[in-house]
Amino acid sequence: MGRKLDPTKKEKRGPGRKARKQKGAETELAKFLPAGGDENSKRLSSRARKRAAKRRLGSAEAPETNKSPGAKPLPGKLPKGAVQTPGKKEALSLFNIARGKKRPAPTHSSAEEEEDSEGDGVVNQEDLWGSEDSDAGMIDDYGAGSNSEDEDEDDGEELLPIERAARKQKAQEAVAGDQWSEAETDEEEEEEQVSAESGPREDEESEGGLQINVDEEEPFLLPPAGEVEQDTQAPDLQRVHKRIQDIVGVLRDFGTQREEGRSRSEYLQRLRKDLATYYSYGDFLLGKLMDLFPLSELVEFLEANEVPRPITLRTNTLKTRRRDLAQALINRGVNLDPLGKWSKTGLVVYDSSVPIGATPEYLAGHYMLQGASSMLPVMALAPQEHERILDMCCAPGGKTSYIAQLMKNTGVILANDANAERLKSVVGNLHRLGVTNAIISHYDGRQFPKVVGGFDRVLLDAPCSGTGVISKDPAVKTNKDEKDILRCAHLQKELLLSAIDSVNATSKTGGYLVYCTCSIMVEENEWVVDYALKKRNVRLVPTGLDFGQEGFTRFRERRFHPTLRSTRRFYPHTHNMDGFFIAKFKKFSNSIPQSQTGNSATSTPTNPDLPNVNGQVTPKSESGSPSTKKAGQAKQRLQKQQHPKKSSFQKQNGISKGTDTELSTVSAVTKAQASSKLQDSSQPPETAAVVREPKEAGKLKQHSPKLQSFRKAAFRKQHAPPKAMDTDLPAAPSLSKTQATPKPEDRDQPFGNTTGAEKVKQQVAEQPFKKAAFQKQNGTPKGPKTPTMSSRSSSQPPPAKRRKSQSRGGRQPALTSVDG
């Protein structure tokens, strides 16, 4: 079912196959550049011409009976399109016309004329490209959302330096290449036959131009439901694909193209089903993706997931330089290029005559195979020398070794992973790459602040659903459902909190945390980050990556903190790297806000960001409709009753929030999942209030411009935390404006409360601003973990050691001379 990566067919793809699929700037450009049809005729090689002729013969022979019901759902036949005669198809130049026609309208308009000429173009192009590496596997997806661009890209592809280099390098391949292309041709012809059978359109074109032409002007009609059912028995991918295009086209211009009496949702439903069939996605994931992307982008995304990402490797600067490595690899017959402007160590491999994972250079640890997207979080983390860094989920050690290399093997890295099996690869990789400053441990990440804390920087590459790496693991398409996503999200929240707790905010150089996932789900990214913003004294800072798309600040019914704009999303179809999400936090206080844990929830909040709550809630209570208010009051009572229990429970747990959530929610995982639906449903009454928040946030920001807050943060660093808290107050609001509102949802849902917002309101009413500040002063000592962390970190660079090393330095020369 559906179109899949077929390994057997993939084998036959020629050199530059991957390169061809890469969409960089050229692709983008190609979209805009007008391409003349004439250039195609020039590009026809003699062989291609022969094959084109052969094909024409073949298609002419194709029996009329092959006319499948494929075209039937498009009933009305108008004599209008008589312009196109079957004879046309015979003339080569007309192929080009067909192509030329297609080019100006690469976005698949629903006009049938274009579709047809395109369909024609498919076959022809195969001929054109047969001599190179047209591959049979690709015929299916021809004309998919991104395909016409692919075609354009192909044109440019010829000129790519990679290809030229490859050809130069292997002159003898010319012979082999012949054979190879011969094979290609065979395969292609087979394919043609197949397509002739499965895709009746071509046949029709060759036989009855009249019919086709009739279809051409016909607007796309959504097939009735009954017919759809038939389809599912043995879905004809060609048709499905066609329909996808059509529906996308219709939806793009719904007002004029729609069929009378059909609603948008009907179209969408049809599209969803078709996409699920064609790309073999599960219904759930596809729905999520449809929420995430606009339709045209969605098709591109799905298409990109069918193609593997280019192989990239990272130079291990501990052992070699990129130039040397590139030279060494080129000498071994590897075809590579620098990865991009943004990376000084990355190389992208186009093709290789040797296994790239088993060269002597690889075994000597001169490079690491690593996806481009995996380098980004480390670059965002920007580790400095002599720091103490925690990599919470480190397997298989790619990012860890990158950190080590940026630190030049100084300082300490604690590489942790919960999976013992995967740690083996970490050990191997780190040793191979010559990383000597790493400790590898095997803890559950959630235990972290308890084991060791006070790190300058923490990298949390959280376990996720892997929706960004579908091209690597297509199983994700079907095996994920709502539960999995929420389970991941839950784990991620726990991990993120303990990661934040492990950071030492008073670190001179650091205090940063990078959170990343290889998922593109909002639940696992923005939602988690937003949650952490509410829960801890952290703020988002720019990742330092100058590309990638901004994170969402609003997604469907959810509203996130406005600073989520500084997070970055990466997609396979736009950046040609795995789907990825990166957020960088700066921790500005070691104290843990207590409002949610309920230690003093009702009467004495120690939460430093309460002023924010204040500022933010007041407008809400104003805007709150009477009905919600009432409900809120009623719920407040409930809340009060529940709180004592909760708080006592939390007191027992005492130390860290992370563990608390862990304990309390382990059983609540399922609850959380169940209640997540509740959550959604409970959202609407609140959204009215929440929507206003960005404005509020804006106001608050004016009060505390960033510069100010930075200065203050710096000031605080010099002083003892409790004192600094006061000065920090103005900075805090900028941090967590929207936070309070959604927070209760996240937290309280598992406990069956939907009254979070009301609760906060209540708190706010009870505590005046001053009190909050006072509490904050108290708050610092309350966080039991923080003092120890800071003391530990301060004891980190012991002066004694330096003295020792100096004395040793004195001795050193003598020894070397002996040696020499």
Added chain:
Amino acid sequence: MRPLTEEETRVMFEKIAKYIGENLQLLVDRPDGTYCFRLHNDRVYYVSEKILKLAANISGDKLVSLGTCFGKFTKTHKFRLHITALDYLAPYAKYKVWIKPGAEQSFLYGNHVLKSGLGRITENTSQYQGVVVYSMADVPLHPQGEKDLLNTHCLHGGEIYLHLILTSAYNGSTITYYIRNEMDIQGPGANSPSTSTAGALSRPHTPTPQDSVSVSL
């Protein structure tokens, strides 16, 4: 994790000294900080004191590795160097052998180096001397799949060649052995994939399933 006992230290130092002689001193006394050897899971780790401090927080059963693994003690209390120590031994090696590019690959795949493949050799290299093998570009080499550091001995005779005396399980010439057998570096729970002592050339080696696995494009 604990410091080495006197006996263990002696055994280990003897082994290391075989390769780097008195330069051993340089490993222990370093200008850039205190480095020490620690025993964990029978493995000896060479680690900076700074790192050691942090590692002290981690309980023994959760600690997997720290610093650089130098080798391990066998059950009979012999010491085996691991290839991971090569980075430290190579700069200080007393006796070196350089091999020509042509012989490089064959050596990496676990074969002997014939005289013709010998580029240079340190003078006065005695028979059975532990040597470190370099490529002509001064890259220290080790045969793939050899988890112990080269127990390379230099034989003097009618035909001089470097003979790999394979003291430990030698698993054929799979190039990915190193990667696939991290567990051996790591410690217990690791199951050595094969205990056959298949020689490089003379004896037929039976490829294990892992042999066929290779990281490739």
